[in-house]
Amino acid sequence: MxxxxxxxxxxxxxxxxxxxxxxxxxxxxxxxxxxxxxxxxxxxxxxxxxxxxxxxxxxxxxxxxxxxxxxxxxxxxxxxxxxxxxxxxxxxxxxxxxxxxxxxxxDGLHASFLxxxxxxxxxxxxxxxxxxxxxxxxxxxxxxxxxxxxxxxxxxxxxxxxxxxxxxxxxxxxxxxxxxxxxxxxxxxxxxxxxxxxxxxxxxxxxxxxxxxxxxxxxxxxxxxxxxxxxxxxxxxxxxxxxxxxxxxxxxxxxxxxxxxxxxxxxxxxxxxxxxxxxxxxxxxxxxxxxGEELTQDTAAGAWSAAYETGPEDRPPGRLGVGSGSTPSLMGIGDQDKFVVITDGQILMHLVLFWRDEIPEDWEPIAPGKDRRIAAEVPITFGDPEAEISSSEQSVLVRGYDAVVVSNYYGRFALPSYFAALVSNFPLWAPYGVEKFSWNPTTRTL
The missing domain is CATH 2.40.128.630 (Lipocalin)
Structure with missing residues (x-):
């Protein structure tokens, strides 16, 4: 219990x-x-x-x-x-x-600080x-x-x-x-x-x-x-x-x-x-x-690799490295569709889902030139239809087929990344935005 x-x-x-x-x-x-x-x-x-x-x-x-x-x-x-x-x-x-x-x-909430x-x-x-x-x-x-x-x-x-x-x-x-x-x-x-x-x-x-x-x-x-x-x-x-x-x-x-x-x-x-x-x-x-005995990238053992949009070689404000800023999150259990979920490194960041196990036989690449293992790739705008840039340094929160992303974009300020992170509690530099996505297993779309 x-x-x-x-x-x-x-x-x-x-x-x-x-x-x-x-x-x-x-x-x-x-x-x-x-x-x-x-x-x-x-x-x-x-x-x-x-x-x-x-x-x-x-x-x-x-x-x-x-x-x-x-x-x-x-x-x-x-x-x-x-x-x-x-x-x-x-x-x-x-x-x-x-x-x-x-x-x-x-009601019943209290704060304690050390x-x-x-x-x-x-x-x-x-x-x-x-x-x-x-x-x-x-x-x-x-x-x-x-x-x-x-x-x-x-x-x-x-x-x-x-x-x-x-x-x-x-x-x-x-x-x-x-x-x-x-x-x-x-x-x-x-x-x-x-x-x-x-x-x-x-x-x-x-x-x-x-x-x-x-x-x-x-x-x-x-x-x-x-x-x-x-x-x-x-x-x-x-x-x-x-x-x-x-x-x-x-x-x-x-x-x-x-x-x-x-x-x-x-x-x-x-x-x-x-x-x-x-x-x-x-x-x-x-x-x-x-x-259980060794690590391998042998595809016969279940391993795979897939390219994704890693973005510019210079990391943007709010990022600690090049490419994705998110620890991979796993979506799907049991008989559900199963994915690996990340945010990519594009200037306008996208949420990307990869098929975790075998790719469905009838699955076609989502666009020409994209790896067939990619199940979805959608822009993250945090509700701004005119957004041209977004960034996150957090793992994607996953629950069931839902995925939530928060913003770590500190604005167009020429600040060192670590300093920008330290002052991010101040309104001028604070990142704003949260966006939720849901996978539809019937239409197989995000």
Missing amino acids: RRRYGWWVLVLALIAATSLAVACGDDDDDDTSADDDIGDDDDDTDDDTECRGAVCDEDDDDTTVDGVDFSNDPPTNPYLAGDIWPMSHRNPYCQGSSPYPGPTSD TGTPASITMTTGLQDESGDAPLWGSTLNEVYLIDASEQPMVELSVIRKPKGVSNPIGGAYTLADADGFFFVPRNNRLYAYRNNPAGNPYGKIVLAGIYTLPGDSDEESIIGLNMTYDGFLVYATDRGRIGVVSRDFSDEQVFQLSDEDEEMSNSIAVDENGGVYVVTSKFMHRVQWT
């Missing part, structure tokens, strides 16, 4: 919906020494854990609880810390949405206690912290400083908490595992439990994206187009280089229950296939 997590999701959704603000800076602390016990705890995750998604257990018809409809939830990954919000974008599909409705009035170092763009829920509450893990440029949001006002339980130096401010933005109580945070060319002390107490002091370093000559490389496969491995992507799978105790790894070494990445990655790893780069939208 599901617990009522609506207020948890509200807190996390409000954090996730804020404009991206990134600041650069170093601290003077030395690397924190890691405990050697990341692999000591027995992995008692039950492979037969009941999936809470609508299609994971066909015999489970419990898709509506207390009036909340869970039928559009993707399969729950049992290796994550529950299904409230255990990772950036909430789940491996990176949908960034929740079945719980938002508030319809201000100061800290910039910039914590998302938070994740850790392991739940016996009452169903869970602490919130967060990551800033310089700190990892733990909050008890069940108390009012919120209580900061523990803070630990990160190792000094930031080579890429995007690294560390995407984090996740696993079912064994570990919180994983990328930083530069390393992946850090934190846990509570004592182990098993979700509200205990934060300690560093382990460090994974990218293989090879990786000093100038940064881990950008992070997710969890449905067989319990961490999967990451670097800014230089390398995809890696590593066990959660860091004892085993598989690293794969995308076929074009000139491809760059500035977003996280999505994962499905069939081993698909979805990676958008400065040139292509890829499905890299995890077979």
